[in-house]
Each structure stands twice: as C-alpha cells, then as structure tokens.
Amino acid sequence: MTTEHTRASAILAVSTVIFALRKDDETGGLPQVWLPLVRRIREPFEGRWALPGGPLRGEEDLAYAAARTLNDTTGLTPRYLEQLYAFGDTSRSPAGDRVVSIVYWALVRSDEAERASVGENVRWFPADDLPPLAFDHQLIVEYALWRLHTKMEYSRIAHAFLGERFTLAQLREVHEAVLGRALDPANFRRTIEASGAVVATDEYLTGTPHRPPRLYRYNDSIDLADAGPLPRQQHPFGGEK
C-alpha cells in the first residue's frame, strides 16, 4: 500500500445484494429467495435494473456504506452483512467511466421485507427470474447466490431471515428455500440441535391443526465462526456483525 496523494484512478462504489424470503402465492406457499433492485435513471444502462448502492463517501467505512444504501433503498436493517467481492475489471462498464465496486451481501428479515418500502424505482424480484441487469450485476447476483448456498450449508445464518422465536420447521423451510431441495425433518433437527445454533424455549406455537411445535431462539453465545480472524465489526444500523 502506497499513499501517494494522487487522484484516484477509479471511482469507488459500494453495492449490496439483499436477500429476503417471500412466500410466492403461485408456487403454493413455498418460500423463495427475493431481492430488491433499483431502476437506473441515467446512462449508461438507463432504465435497466441494478443493485442498490452508491459511491463511497470519504468518511464512512465500507460496511457502513453498504448498510446505509441498503437502508436508503428499502428502509430495512440488515440482520447479516458480509463483504462479497471487489469487482473492478476495466471492461465491466462502457468506456469512459471506470468503477470499482465493493459488493456486500445481506440478509433481511422476511416479515420486515414484506412491508418494506417500494417506490417507482425500487422493486423486488425472485432471484431465479430476474430482468436484464445493468453492468455485470447479473454475474454479481449469481456469485452472491452461490455464496448464500454454500454458507447456508456450513454456517448458521438462516435465522437472519426469521424473527426472534421460530420453530424448527420454519428454520428448515429457510434452508430448503435457499438450497432448493427438501430436507429430512428428523435429521435436520438432530444436526441443528447438535450444532448448538439454537436454544429451546419453553414456549410452543399454538393454533396449528396438529401437535404444537416448540419455539426456539438463536443462540448468540456462539459466534458464526466462519468470518475468519477478521474482527467482529458492529455495523452502525444495529443487527449483528
């Protein structure tokens, strides 16, 4: 790292891929992965949909910028936020304006996302049926989805989609939606319980047409243990990490 006080050679932006689960009525109530996009109102790619984001301000940290633009476009607070990748190829934008984008990916609670603000230029799309995107954002979303999949398998991030208390069936539904396949309820229960990811409460969900399931809460005394030796950064909009 050198610190010449020259003009930077590229514009630095921060974008975020925001994930929530949404029960699509057409698919029979099974939740699916959705994400919000913003419509570009200027060239290049005017009119196309793109990831929310913006230029990095001089005084804010990278994760802060990601959480702020996330909040600006959706009014939401990320429950999970992690850096994805820095995209900076010279060919990713039409000639003239080179942009290096540091991209984050985030999870937001699905019930909050349901009543999230949407405007003329902000809309939610199912992740497997996106419109044509600006720049290389198609590639970025695919990469973020891949990270979401792989991380769901070995990490404990699923609860970020849910509320304070949840049943194991709800947690399993999250896994199934993200992984795109059914999981054995019995084995899922044992795996989750053995991991210590959740703690049983003494409450039960009532009003079901069958045996009432026990409610669990996230065990925050164990950390996610996969972000590496990077210091646990508390981002300014609350939530974890």
Place this chain on the structure above:
Amino acid sequence: MTTEHTRASAILAVSTVIFALRKDDETGGLPQVWLPLVRRIREPFEGRWALPGGPLRGEEDLAYAAARTLNDTTGLTPRYLEQLYAFGDTSRSPAGDRVVSIVYWALVRSDEAERASVGENVRWFPADDLPPLAFDHQLIVEYALWRLHTKMEYSRIAHAFLGERFTLAQLREVHEAVLGRALDPANFRRTIEASGAVVATDEYLTGTPHRPPRLYRYNDSIDLADAGPLPRQQHPFGGEK
C-alpha cells in the same frame, strides 16, 4: 452502482500477500511458509515493513495490478492468485490519507522463490515470525494465512508451490507445512488419488537411498472448483487462474 463523475472519495490500492515455502536450515529441513515484505521509504510508517503493492492504475484490472506488483517486487510469476478482501476502514491509516486496499493472495513456486531477487528494501520473512508491520497489514497477513489453511484442506492448490512433476511425499510435505501438522502418508495418498487432483506419470525419482517414488503431475483437466461462478480469469503474467 452509480457513475457520477465526481472525484473518488478514497485512494484505491492493490496489495498482495505472497506465499512460498522455504526449507529453514534451523528447523531441520522442514519447509515453512515465508513471504516477502517491502520496507516503506516514506511516512506514514517510514522504515516499517509492509505488503507489496501500489495504487491501481486507471487502465489495469485488479488481478493484473496484483500480478504486476508481485512481479515488480520479486521478479516472480504467481502460480495461483486470488482476491482476499477489500480493506477500507477509515481508521486503518493515520488521519488525512484514506486508502482502500484490495488485497490479493498468491502462491509462487518455492524453487523460484529461492532465487528470487531481493534488494535492500525487499526481504523474505517466515510467516510465524514477522517484524512489526505498517498499517493493518498484520491483520491482513493473519487473514491470508487463515484462508491458505482452510483452502488447503478442501481445495487443490498445493501443487502451486511445486514444479511440473513431484512425488506424493513432496505434495504431502506442502500440506504438512501449511497445516502445521503431520499427515498419515497412507491416508494422504488415498485421499489425493481419489480426488483426481494428480495424475501418475511413468517416471520415478531416482537417487534416493530407498525405494524410488513415482512422479506425478497436476491434473489440469479438473478445475479448482471452488472459486464459484466467477469467470476463470487468465491473468497476464501466465500461470493458472
């Protein structure tokens, strides 16, 4: 991502953590992880050791910049190159000059590293015994080492330290050096052979004081299968990825 033609809010730099294995005579010929550092010749942190790198030039891709600065400081070509993380906290540098560093990590062949150019301001250090580093480079190196460890366990990058042909014992030595523990030769052999990572040649290493071991080569018909859906980028200094 927006494309306002404002002045960028931070200087953008690219740095690289470069790893090679070196047989330390003091430790009884067991190879260890070493990395090259450059001495800073100006404030801040003048005189301290730091990661090789430099500002991003307007016309070059990120990976190209990493490979170029790697070549500038060591004269070497990376055999493996991967983006590590973008470090951009406002607190990582003394007030005044904010720098966002996109850090790569690289593997170079150990025999090439042995005869790599070193100057007054470039020196190799063992990874577990580094001098005080400038900025947050201590943290960056620790993170890179963690990534090297974890990636060595599930990926097939060890051959990047070796030459064209190698014995399974040599490959095992690489794993042992990086992981810092001994591995069962029998089980290591079976695991590697089952993974398809290497192909047996019909050549044998002669001149050993015991049974001559078979030579293997890397199986490049199988890709590393862990970089996600990111397009395979051929960097300009040759080598793979």
Place this chain on the structure above:
DNA sequence: GCAAAAGTGTTATATGTACACCCATGA
C-alpha cells in the same frame, strides 16, 4: 377416531483415522 405434523429410534452406508505390514532401492 383421523389427519397431519412433531418428535424419537434404528439401520445402512460413506468417510475419516490409526496402524500393521510388504516392497524396492542404496549402501
């Protein structure tokens, strides 16, 4: 009682690990 989901138990298979043992060479 019946349907449906919660929750428990059992078994088969795959994977990982430890270690005994034979093989082929230089000295």
Place this chain on the structure above:
DNA sequence: TCATGGGTGTACATATAACACTTTTGC
C-alpha cells in the same frame, strides 16, 4: 542384509442419510 521411505491392506470410529415408528394436537 539392513535401514528407509514407498506403497497396500484392514479394522475401527464417526458422520451422514434413509426411513419406520410413536406422540400430540385440531377437527
């Protein structure tokens, strides 16, 4: 022939997956 690392075989422990079975509620 002996020492040494190369290479093979095998048994044991643990993890994963498949699925039968019991429990508890609303209707």
